[in-house]
Each structure stands twice: as C-alpha cells, then as structure tokens.
Amino acid sequence: MTDATDATSGTALVDFAKLVARLEQFATERDWAQFHSPKNLVMALTGEVGELNEIFQWMPEEASKQAGRNPQTAQAVQDELADVLLYLVRLSSVLGVDLDAAVRQKLKANALRYPADQVRGSSQKHSRPESGESGKD
Amino acid sequence: MTDATDATSGTALVDFAKLVARLEQFATERDWAQFHSPKNLVMALTGEVGELNEIFQWMPEEASKQAGRNPQTAQAVQDELADVLLYLVRLSSVLGVDLDAAVRQKLKANALRYPADQVRGSSQKHSRPESGESGKD
C-alpha cells in the first residue's frame, strides 16, 4: 500500500529541478551541450560506473560496508557516486525524461512485482531487488 | 561563481531523504537488506547501466536525442533510468554517503577544474565534462 501512494498521488519524491538547471548552465557556459547527446552520455555514465567498480573490485564484501567511511576510500567513493548521479541527471534531462516520475512509476511496479510475503529473504525470487529479472539470455 | 555557491553555503540541491527511506522500507519488508552490501549493489547498478547501453547500442547519435519520446523506446528508457537511480541511491545509503553533499562538492571542484574560458567548445580539454580525465592508463 505505502509503496504505491506517492506514485498514484503524483507527489514528488525527489526534486531534481535545481540540479538539472545547474548542469544545463555548466554545459552552456562551456559550449559542451553539443557533445551531450544521450548516446554519448550513456557512455560517459558507463565510464563512471567503471571507476566505481575499480574501487570495489578487490575489496571483500564485508570490507565494502566500510568503504564510505574508510579514510583510504571515502573520498573516491563520494566522487564516483557524485559523477554517476551528475551524468544520470544530465542524461535524463537531455532525453526529456522526468526522473522523479520515472522512479515513482518504477517503485509502484516493483511493489506489485515483488509481494513481500512471496519473496521474503530470497535472492532467487528476485534477481534485481528494485527492478527485474537477471540471467536473461 | 554561481557554480560554487550552493557547495559553500551548504544549501541542499537535491533532497534524497524520502527516497532513501522508501528503499530502506522496501528492503526491510522483504528481508533483502542482507543482500545489499555495497559490493553487491555496485554490480546491480552496473547491470542496469548495461541495459541502458543495450537500448542505445545500435542507435545513431541523432536518433538517440529522440529516444525519450519515441514510443518504441520511451518506456524502456524511463525504466532503466529509474533502475539506475534506485540502485545509486540505495548504494549511497548503505555506504553512509550524503549524495547531495557529494554532488555539491563535485560541482564546486568541476567549476575550478574546467574554467569556462579555457575549455569552451572542446571535447579534448575535458574528457568527462563533469568529472575528470580519460585515456588514463
């Protein structure tokens, strides 16, 4: 019930307007909008996610839980998370997608797709906790 | 100047608190928090970014500009953008990282790193418009 409330009511969960405007201004001031096609931005986003992987690649799962606070990795973790968000918001912006509405729709779909009493405690019943199936093809 | 304002003043650009709480509740209701280590979530985030790539892989750059409105791709685009955001916010949450603060810090750093009058119109002077260098290693 609670999962679907905001999606049906249309209340915003996250307001990206200020950040969208900031990134638009940043690109315009540098005449970089010409490079910011969705195809290019997907690749740029991928590059940042690659760097996030590099931070965690040799880290044991338990240690990864401290990576945001560990002085050796905290700054790099923050930087890469920020980079991923910046490209994601810029990508959504140039695509004309309302990221907040997309997220509320997805949360509603996930609540229906993964009923709590059927998937509880299983990583098999869900392959992606907030989205869909894996192992496809 | 404007680029640094919010970062120095500490004013929030994007407030993720409601979404963080929603994802926490969603995981708790399904007993999925046990699977949500940072290392695992980085891989889940990567899987979603992979799906985003699949939508755009054979699409010419010009056509990609319409992918958010094209009826053949709009829903898939929205779904994958939402999935990426959901995993990114959940990842930041379990890492204890304030994503809004990280973004404001990054925007400030980018403004200093890419002075508009030195990088204008060049994709060489910046390899990643909001972050850093490519071609490393």
Next chain:
Amino acid sequence: MTDATDATSGTALVDFAKLVARLEQFATERDWAQFHSPKNLVMALTGEVGELNEIFQWMPEEASKQAGRNPQTAQAVQDELADVLLYLVRLSSVLGVDLDAAVRQKLKANALRYPADQVRGSSQKHSRPESGESGKD
C-alpha cells in the same frame, strides 16, 4: 551451414591454453590468485570496459572507425582491448569454463537464431548481432 561446422565437429576456433597458463603463472608469482575470485574479476573486467567507454564517449560514430589508427587514441585503444581480454580469459579460467567451446556453442545458436534471410539489414530484428534481445525488462 558454415556457421555450425566447427561447433559440431568440435574443432577449436581459438586456442587460449598458452594465455591461460601465462596468466596463471603471473598471478601465482605475485600471490594474487587469492584476489581472483570470479566475482572480483567480473568487477575488474567491468572497470576496463568502463575505460574503453571513456575513450569513445565524446567521439562521433564516424571518427570511432579511425580510433584504432589515430595516433592520439591508438595506444589507449590497444591497451584497453588487451586489458579486457586479459581479465576475460582469467575469469573464464578461474570459472573452469572452456571459452573456445562456449564461443563455438554460441556461434551455432546465433546462426539458428538469426537466419540471414529474415534479419538482413535490420537492427530491429536483432538487438544484439551475436547474442540476443535488448529492451528486456
């Protein structure tokens, strides 16, 4: 017909034995095998693919056709392609997967899945020329 020949006959297409042995020796000499779990190596592979994306992210599609010969990018392109292959072969090795057999099986499946006279010239009929469907989920 020709596509299935090697797969049915069992003739090797690519012999990775020497490279597998070399990487095994390299890891053993450095006591790095302890870090080379499949999960870790998938992340390391992802990091290298991220770097490949960084080379191409702002490059127009036409220019990308020259990236392997362009003096500004040729060395970086070669390095990243090599890195991806090294991690892929090491990953297959620790997983106990015969990469050559896997490839021959896949080629056979693709020949059946994409009959030339039904998919000719269309990027819609195939979303991944050598594998499967996109836009899933």
Next chain:
Amino acid sequence: MTDATDATSGTALVDFAKLVARLEQFATERDWAQFHSPKNLVMALTGEVGELNEIFQWMPEEASKQAGRNPQTAQAVQDELADVLLYLVRLSSVLGVDLDAAVRQKLKANALRYPADQVRGSSQKHSRPESGESGKD
C-alpha cells in the same frame, strides 16, 4: 624473464584469425556491418558485461567460485563469457587492432610494472593485476 619472451620474439599467444573471419562472414551475410562501428560495438560489449554482472550481483564471493559448474548458473555464465568475447573480437577487428599483439605488449608492460618481489600478496600495490591504477579521479 618468461613474461617478456613471447612479446619480444613476436610469437603468437592467441590466434584469432579464424574467429575474426567467422564474425566478418556472419555480419556480411546479414548486412549488419553497417551497424558495427567501434562506438556501437563498445556499447554492445558493455551490455554483455552488464549481463555478466547480473549473474554475480547477489552471489557471495565464495559461491562465485562454483558458478561455472553450478547447474543453475553454468549455462548463463558460458553464454555471457562467449558474448563478451564475440563483441571484443569483432570490435578489435573493425578497429584494425591485432588483439594478440596488443595482449603480448600488455603482458610485457605488466611484468615490468609489477615486479613479483615488490607486489607479492598485496591488492594495494596493484589495483588492477593486469593493467594499472584505480582510484584515479
């Protein structure tokens, strides 16, 4: 010493010629070469690596060591490893890069970069066992 031998002698480590020819023929028969620009193929490769991540995302590191033999995951693992190799070889081919030469050069560089007696047993001294540094930017 051994690490550099093949690279200096120019002896092939892996011969991709047959697979390169097979993929060329496959694309030509379907008139798909028109879609196979390096930029597009990097994205397709990324999509496959994303699927590989989806297989391993919720899997504990220890369990990942059995994923190539576990009946629940073995076929998917083989399929995705094959897909990654197919796109990597096709990408190298359209770029005009000799993947075997690139790998031999990289192995030689890695042997010099990571002297066994200086990096033994440390995942700090190397962030990428076969390539370079992480945590950049």
